[in-house]
Amino acid sequence: MQPFVGLPRFDTGKPVVGLWKPVTGMLGAAALALAGGLAVTAPAQAANTITLGAAVQLTGSLANTGRYYRDAYNLAIDQINAKGGVTVAGTKYQLALKILDSQSDVNLGVRQYVQLLTQDKVNFLLGPFSSNDAMDDSSVAEKYQVPMIQGGGASGQIYARGYKYIFGTLPAAGDYFASTIKMMMTLKPAPKTVALIAANDSFDVSVAKGTRELLKKAGLKIVVDEQYPESSSDFSSLLSLTKSKHPDVILWSGHETEALNFIRQAKSLNVNPHLLYSFTVGVPTADFRKALGADANYAFGMTPWLPSPGLKDAWFGDAAQFATLYQTKFGYAPDYHAASAVADVEAFVRAIEAAGSVNPQKVRDAIAKVNFDSLYGHIKFGANGQIVMPQTVIQVQNGELVKVYGTKFYAKPAYPLPPWSKR
Amino acid sequence: MKIRIIFIVVVVLALLAGVPWYGSASIVQFGIDALLTATLAQGWNLIGGYAGYPSFGNSVFYGLGTYGTAIAMAQFGLPFWAGLVVGGILAVLCALLLGIPILRLRGPYFAIATLGLAAAMGAVIANLGIAGRNNGLILPLFRGDALFYELALGLLALTTLMIYLVSESRFGAGLIAIRENEDAAAVMGVNTTLYKVMALALSGFVSALAGGIHAYWITFIDPGSAFDATLNVKMVIMAVFGGPGTVLGPIIGAFLLSAISEVLAAKISTVAGLFFGGVIVLAVVFMPKGLIDVGYGVRRLGLSYFVQNIRQNRL
Structure with missing residues (x-):
């Protein structure tokens, strides 16, 4: 019986004592490797430069969204420098960016943020993508008392810890469906019953929790309230349950691949809410419409940002001009992640100018007070550090993305939802 | 001869212990990670290296230590050391409960049985209200990375001392006998079941302590990060790289591989x-x-x- 063939074979006597000699030398070598492994010299700080640092997922599983942050940070900093940089108490400063690749590894990201602060001596921190990364990385900002503005995590947990140095430009997860519910209440026929389906990760649980309260306030009855495990691919039992309860509305919160599976399986099982369904993800992206084809029609969704010329910006002109510039420079269209990332850089510029200093504490206090219009929207942070921003309701109509409702109707919604057999 | 070895060990330990004073903060961060991973590799060494049972489920114990500490601190407001104790006890109980059935399996069958453990435990935790379900738990923030570093170093030193003592003992000889030929070992009078379960429990205990330290240091944990399957692979690779079934091999493997991976990540991130x-x-x-x-x-x-x-x- 040889349980593990690759192992060294020793006699059962005293196998290990003889190993000490070669081994101690190696341990010393390993210790040196440990100490020397990270000894990268810090770049010399040019005079009159303010450096922003971030560890973003440039490779690994989250790289597809991580690239928005890298590209948007770079574009924002180039644009701001081209327009004269930052004026601190009468002196002109240029912005610089130090970006590290966290390889979609949370532990590596945390280490890199410490490195940015202690070795690379960056002045302030920008965030990574995703709520879980922002959770851990913002602890570094808080430990070192250097402000971080992040546009990649929307979970309420990030702001529920009483931290002072973390600010965020993604609106609260709990309010994602607020504008959708407001719109629903003005539609005829008015919906009465709702099925609420959400994934069980931090962000989607926050969405469900907030939506439950909003629905209660609106006087709607929740007939299905279900959680499904993250990255499920089979929704048949959830769909059968939903079918048996005949809801007017399905409000769905999860991830894009799951949304695609949910809609495909809803079609094959012929499950249809009477009036409308809405999804927290997918609808704004072109991939979603391409993957589903005609089946994407009628799906409602939301976005905190659309590249409309109505959003004026001091550096880019407006959101539409920003979107064109971004598209030509990087070859793909920006979405709200990119806009939110630009807003993070701009918020730092405003705060540094208002503080008249690069002192982290002073800038932190100034960030808490910023109040300006950007290509992303109006930037003002709540007491907990998170932005308050309404979502715009959007819908896929005839394969096109249509902006439907914000504080008023922009376009007529395709409503009510026809059954699958009549589409 | 023996004095010289003790002298070298003491000097190396003192050099490592001094890192927070003369090393930069990012080396301390790297050190905490490398030391904790080395502890995991050492823990695996006991069951995988000495007893020859290649466990791919040791991250279960790490995860239980993580959650034991987090639940004690975040839900009950207990101090850190109490959290470590809770995590350690959970892991030992789990090792005893799991070990008795699955350690009857041998070779690849044992490895396969352990493969699913981490995912299964993650799913259990994701449905427990006290563990914050799939949302994870937030621990209080503690500004003292030097302390975490010294704790991790102390844990690794104690684990290594334990492995050394085991390797010198009757118990260690019994484990090696099991690895070389389990049936023969049983015939020779080695209580194989007891030995194997004890090895797994000890291995689980040190892994749990490593998990507890990591939880308090990183301040936020969720089932995905606590029961990370890649961690299993990592500790096995590090132990095998250094030399399984030896006292210092897994440490050297863990340090070298962590350093290589870190340098690669910094220099050529895309193809690292x-x-x-x-x-x-x-x-x-x-x-x-x-x-x-x-x-x-x-x-x-x-x-x-x-x-x-x-x-x-x-x-």
Whole structure:
């Protein structure tokens, strides 16, 4: 019986004592490797430069969204420098960016943020993508008392810890469906019953929790309230349950691949809410419409940002001009992640100018007070550090993305939802 | 001779312990991670290296330690040390409960049985209200990375001392006997079930303490990060790279591989994963018995040691 063939074979006597000699030398070598492994010299700080640092997922599983942050940070900093940089108490400063690749590894990201602060001596921190990364990385900002503005995590947990140095430009997860519910209440026929389906990760649980309260306030009855495990691919039992309860509305919160599976399986099982369904993800992206084809029609969704010329910006002109510039420079269209990332850089510029200093504490206090219009929207942070921003309701109509409702109707919604057999 | 060894160990330990004073903050961060991973590799060494049972489920114990500490601190407001105790107890209980049935399986069957453990435990935790379900738990923020570093170093030193004492003891000889030929060991009077379960419990205990330290240091945990399946692979690779079934091999493997991976990540981030994989493939081809074996293999045979390794494996 040889349980593990690759192992060294020793006699059962005293196998290990003889190993000490070669081994101690190696341990010393390993210790040196440990100490020397990270000894990268810090770049010399040019005079009159303010450096922003971030560890973003440039490779690994989250790289597809991580690239928005890298590209948007770079574009924002180039644009701001081209327009004269930052004026601190009468002196002109240029912005610089130090970006590290966290390889979609949370532990590596945390280490890199410490490195940015202690070795690379960056002045302030920008965030990574995703709520879980922002959770851990913002602890570094808080430990070192250097402000971080992040546009990649929307979970309420990030702001529920009483931290002072973390600010965020993604609106609260709990309010994602607020504008959708407001719109629903003005539609005829008015919906009465709702099925609420959400994934069980931090962000989607926050969405469900907030939506439950909003629905209660609106006087709607929740007939299905279900959680499904993250990255499920089979929704048949959830769909059968939903079918048996005949809801007017399905409000769905999860991830894009799951949304695609949910809609495909809803079609094959012929499950249809009477009036409308809405999804927290997918609808704004072109991939979603391409993957589903005609089946994407009628799906409602939301976005905190659309590249409309109505959003004026001091550096880019407006959101539409920003979107064109971004598209030509990087070859793909920006979405709200990119806009939110630009807003993070701009918020730092405003705060540094208002503080008249690069002192982290002073800038932190100034960030808490910023109040300006950007290509992303109006930037003002709540007491907990998170932005308050309404979502715009959007819908896929005839394969096109249509902006439907914000504080008023922009376009007529395709409503009510026809059954699958009549589409 | 013996005095010289003790002297070298003390000097190396003192050098490592001083890192927070003369090293930079990012080296301390790297050190905490490397030391905790080395502890995990050492924990695996006991069951995988000495007893010859290649467990791919040791991250269960790490996760339980993480959650034991987090639940005690975040839900009950207990101090950190109490959290560590809770995590350690959970892991030992789990090892006893799991070990008795699955340690009856041998070879690849045992490895397969342990593969699913981490995912299963993650799913259990994701449905427990007290563990914050799938949302994770937030621990209080503590500004003292030097302390975490020293704790991790202390844990690794104690674990290594334990492995050394085990290797010198009747218990250790029994484990090696089980690895070499379990039936023969049983005939010789080794209580194989007891020995194996004890090895797994000890291995689980140190892994849990490593998890507890990591939880308090990183301040936020969720089932995905606590029961990360890649951690299993990592600790096995590190132990095998250094030399399984030896006292210092897994530490050397863990330090070297962590350093290589860190340098690669910093220098050539996009293809770092590829190069890291390459290093591991080369290591397995040229030194399947670990770095430690290279140490005196080369002394004995010179460079033909590597050729011999390749021949032995019929590559």
